[in-house]
Amino acid sequence: EPEVTQTPSHQVTQMGQEVILRCVPISNHLYFYWYRQILGQKVEFLVSFYNNEISEKSEIFDDQFSVERPDGSNFTLKIRSTKLEDSAMYFCASIVGTGSSPLHFGNGTRLTVT
Amino acid sequence: ILNVEQSPQSLHVQEGDSTNFTCSFPSSNFYALHWYRWETAKSPEALFVMTLNGDEKKKGRISATLNTKEGYSYLYIKGSQPEDSATYLCAAPNTGFQKLVFGTGTRLLVSP
Numbered sequence: 497e498p499e500v501t502q503t504p505s506h507q508v509t510q511m512g513q514e515v516i517l518r519c520v521p522i523s524n525h526l527y528f529y530w531y532r533q534i535l536g537q538k539v540e541f542l543v544s545f546y547n548n549e550i551s552e553k554s555e556i557f558d559d560q561f562s563v564e565r566p567d568g569s570n571f572t573l574k575i576r577s578t579k580l581e582d583s584a585m586y587f588c589a590s591i592v593g594t595g596s597s598p599l600h601f602g603n604g605t606r607l608t609v610t
Numbered sequence: 611i612l613n614v615e616q617s618p619q620s621l622h623v624q625e626g627d628s629t630n631f632t633c634s635f636p637s638s639n640f641y642a643l644h645w646y647r648w649e650t651a652k653s654p655e656a657l658f659v660m661t662l663n664g665d666e667k668k669k670g671r672i673s674a675t676l677n678t679k680e681g682y683s684y685l686y687i688k689g690s691q692p693e694d695s696a697t698y699l700c701a702a703p704n705t706g707f708q709k710l711v712f713g714t715g716t717r718l719l720v721s722p
Contacts, residue, residue, distance in 0.1 A: 500653070531710075539654075539699065539712040552709055587653070596642055598656030599710065 498522045502588050502602035510610055512577050517605045519571045519588030525600070526593040527551075528571045530563065532584040539587070545571065578609045612636060612704045616713035623690050624721055630686045631716040633700035637681035644710065645674055645685055646699040654699060657685075690720040 501520045509515050521528050530542040543553045545563055562574045571590075575582055585606050589599040615634045623629050635643065642661045646654040658667040663678040671688045687694055697717045701710040 529710075531712075538714050539701075541709040541711070544709060554709070596659045596661050598644060598659050599646075599654075600656070601646075601653040603651075603653045 500588055500590055500600050500602035502586075502605050504605060505603065506606045506608070508608045508610065509578055511580055515575050515578055515607060517573045517575075517586050517588075517607070519573075519602055520569055521571055521588065521590035522600055523569070524592065525590035527591045528565070529589040529591075529599065530573045531587045531589060531601075532556075533587070534581075534584040542573070542586075575607075578607075580609050583607055583609045612702060612711045614700060614702050614711050614713040616698075616700055616716050618716060619714060620717040620719070622719045622721065625691060627690050627720075628686065628688045629690055629718065630684050631698060631718075633683045633685070633713055635681050635683075635700075635702045637679055640678045640681075641703045641705070643676055643678075643683050644701045644703075645683070646701070647696045648699055648715070649696040657698075685716075687718075690718070692720045692722050694718060695720045 503518045507515055528545040531539050533539045541554050543557045543563055544551045560576045564572050585604045587604045588602040591597040591599055617632050642659055644659050645657040647657055648654040658674045660676040665676040667674050674685045676683045695718055697715040699712055699715045701712040703710050
């Protein structure tokens with residue numbers, strides 16, 4: 497069964513550094529998402545992406561964050577200047593596009609900002 | 611703001627016990643209710659997406675019911691096995707199928 501893949505599985509970075517988290521969604525899916533879970537808290541929505549543009553973003557997704565689909569397969573999340581509070585598990589997800597489709601999640605990238 | 615609540619936060623049962631958890635959500639502007647199972651070190655895996663009031667879905671020993679009028683869904687596990695140990699998440703979209711709002715999850719531990 498096709499799956500969403502994410503790299504790296506774990507990234508450690510220093511505060512103020514830029515990080516890029518990478519995802520390859522399932523090929524025939526149309527909607528792409530980034531979610532994150534800070535340890536001990538709820539899984540929270542960051543951004544949704546459709547037709548090569550952001551369709552919705554949360555208040556967390558400020559100017560430090562950006563998403564791209566540079567080559568039609570990869571879907572990236574960039575954090576320009578990481579803060580300690582960005583430490584979390586970041587999940588990429590995709591759906592086919594119908595209203596009742598479940599999300600297909602990747603295994604996540606654990607980001608640790610020191 | 612859509613708020614999704616789950617209870618209990620954690621549950622510890624013996625192998626063979628049947629168990630159930632609750633997910634509560636606002637009954638107004640309902641679109642769908644998702645259940646996911648999240649095992650440690652793996653990705654959350656979809657169990658069910660439910661859209662109709664009174665819906666009941668089943669996958670092996672796991673089943674779920676939906677009451678959209680009163681804003682709750684139950685997830686049942688019959689004859690729990692150690693491999694059922696995971697966090698069970700429910701989520702509802704705020705508009706259509708865009709942003710899913712998750713509950714805190716119910717962490718289930720099944721002891722042999």
